[in-house]
Amino acid sequence: MDKDVRVRFAPSPTGALHIGGVRTALYNYLFARKTGGTMILRIEDTDQTRYVPGAEEYIQEALAWAGIELNESPWTGGPFAPYRQSERKASYMEYAQKLVNEGNAYYAFDTPEELEAMRERLKAARVANPQYDALSRMQMRNSLTMPEDEVKARITSGEPYVIRIKVPRKEEIRLNDLIRGWVMVHSATLDDKVLMKSDGMPTYHLANVVDDYLMKISHVIRGEEWLPSAPIHVLLYKFLGWEEQMPQFAHLPLILKPDGNGKLSKRDAERHGFPIFPLQWTDPNGGEQVAGFREEGYLPDALVNFLAFLGWSPGSTEELFTMPQLIEAFSLERIGKAGTKFDIDKAKWYNQQYLRMRSDDELTRMLQEQLDKNEVEYAPETARKVALEIKERAVFPQDLWKDGAVYFIRPARYDEAVAAKKWNAEAATIIEQFADAVENSSQALTAEGAKNLLQEVLDKNNVKIGRVMQAVRLALTGLGSGPDLMNMIEIIGNKETAERLRTALHQLQVNG
């Protein structure tokens, strides 16, 4: 019988959400929607020393921006609240206690120095796997090596202690990962992980198992970095008597740096000049500011599409998928096993595709935003025409402004290389006559009208169009490249056109 699908994304609020985290959240979300299940967000804040103010708000805003909706979370609430582990603190000790009572966990009083000494000792003895385990625990200070009343006395006297899982000495632990198949680990290679810390908080291992059980999580979809500790989690389900309710696991391939190898880091992103965080993030401590995809002009649906394809593919040759289409096509089986290098060029291509699919209204609004930001005066209908004129060549919304500025602002200077090559007496003559013709034109020039007018001038002087167009462009925009000039004349109008031509005639030296 199938359980209801309930998945969770469980970030810890230690800073900005990494792009890999966004992908993990996305896969959880797609799976939940695809199966008609429930998407849950749980904040894993059991390490108070690493808590960063603002991180939670950041996570919330980032997911909302990406279009990842939450059915249950600290913000939306839900039947299994609270969704913050720090607020569930009370429940963990109960289960840890149960584990101790049943002989599956024990109290340990070792100081950090003693632990360090133990590791050194084992290393010196050339033990292959120096760790706190079945072999070494009987040499340590814990409830397995101390009389019961001494343990009690230490605890009641307030001596700090942790609770460790008692990993069986010899046992095959098997787990059927949905992406990797059967994974088998021998218990002897596992160490007695701390379950409850001396500050009374659980570690990830205990907290995630307890909460996943209590929240009736059906599938744990998380990064591959968790695979090595998954056997510990399996053991906990077993010890707690929850084997039947144990969720299915799916460990996602990692996102790697674009060159060389290794996990993608903030440093790699900076080195290559692309963001790694969905939103801009300001470190509340250092005040350091790092870029976000959103601020760099990436469209959320483009980023989502790109991210979805980083480790997953629908099996068809289509590449453009909106969120509903992703949901429709998604399946865990089609997630790859191998790590994936981050390719920003592909992300840019997606952005370009999505940008040009935006409606005329949206494109216009994007340009207007840039115009306002740059304090440029404009007529709304002009902004619209320019936006449509630029749209095919833009990758980011800010390109609309970058390439569109010439429609609103006269050239402040003229590209010297182009001037040297294309500006000559012949061109100047044509441009002068063209300026006259534009001024004398009784009606507002259309692109076609402008073209005809120019052609007349050219014919009269017996000059081919290719010889002067670049000069006209230079006169109108100051640049050597750009969108169609005749359309530009129509957009900026007769007067502006003529004035720009005159100014250029004035400013540019004729040589040759």
Add this chain to the structure above:
RNA sequence: GCUCCGUUCGUCUAGUGGUUAGGACGCCAGAUUUUCAUUCUGGUAGCAGGGGUUCGACUCCCCUACGGAGUACCA
């Protein structure tokens, strides 16, 4: 070191014993164009290596190499 995971064009990938190994990004070339971009067309380039199994392996098994992750009272 130890444990686990992985390995198809530069990159993302399709491919589940018999394919000219397909697509996309990038790159290169050509066409179009008033330039650049767009668009279109074409091209470049790959099964890590070695053993098996089989009539036949990219596909299944083993080994090696290489890469990654984990190895905290962090998640």
